[in-house]
């Protein structure tokens with residue numbers, strides 16, 4: 001283990017692995033998260049704006065009273081499945097820790113919302129209160145923190161859309177507890193950033209969107225983005241199977257990007273893998289036609 005990680009752990013006590021409600025806990029910066037940031041191809045302008053907004057808001061929150069400027073440090077990323085929201089959020093967490101200095105050692109906690117949900121009355125409310133009131137509060141007390149609330153609609157379900165069958169009183173209380181927890185964290189800790197993601201913008205309680213300092217809809221990649229994703233995926237395959245190198249030709253990538261309109265980043269990467277499952281089942285022998293045919297099949301499944 002590198003010394004820097006040792007040093008980070010010595011400075012920050014992370015929650016134990018496997019604690020209910022915690023999907024991941026680590027010290028930032030983190031090299032694998034840095035790779036995540038550079039592997040997501042979106043307009044540079046969008047990535048820059050995200051980072052600049054978070055960094056600037058941390059500075060504002062540390063100096064301007066909450067009553068005058070109610071910034072919660074919450075960024076909400078929405079968009080279709082597979083457009084890179086979770087990957088981008090992890091990458092952003094790493095970037096924040098690298099760019100915003102002088103606050104101490106950053107930590108990262110990914111919340112597992114499914115572990116907090118429970119059908120037994122009162123339990124999810126208590127789990128949510130324990131998460132925000134104890135675990136996150138304790139972590140925030142140690143220093144700057146990025147919290148990832150992935151698939152946030154599970155935790156902050158739209159209360160107005162609840163049917164009466166699904167134990168709505170319990171869900172109401174859990175959502176209330178999460179909102180109270182977010183408010184308390186925001187007021188007490190200007191160096192806590194909450195990154196939330198969702199495929200279901202309509203299923204999220206509007207009180208979360210109202211607390212978000214920034215709501216960003218992550219788009220399906222355009223032709224430029226699709227070309228970059230295909231190139232990145234194919235280059236990784238070529239590194240292991242040099243015979244696949246012809247797929248990296250400019251004309252092949254241009255055409256592949258052109259015929260793959262509407263395909264999200266996850267399916268694009270999978271389509272490259274599927275192209276390798278050609279007649280010879282040998283990635284060394286994959287052809288441009290295999291790639292085009294695979295992308296065509298993916299498009300037909302959209």
Ligand SMILES: Nc1ncnc2c1ncn2[C@@H]1O[C@H](COP(=O)(O)OP(=O)(O)OP(=O)(O)O)[C@@H](O)[C@H]1O
Nearest residue numbers: 039040041081082083084085086087199229265266
């Ligand atoms: N714009 C993109 N650029 C590069 N890779 C992408 C992009 N969008 C998605 N991917 C890739 O697709 C895979 C899935 O991404 P990710 O899990 O971040 O998507 P998501 O939006 O969180 O999906 P879901 O809503 O289903 O959770 C990852 O391997 C990611 O690198």
Ligand SMILES: [Mg+2]
Nearest residue numbers: 085086150197
């Ligand atoms: Mg995701």
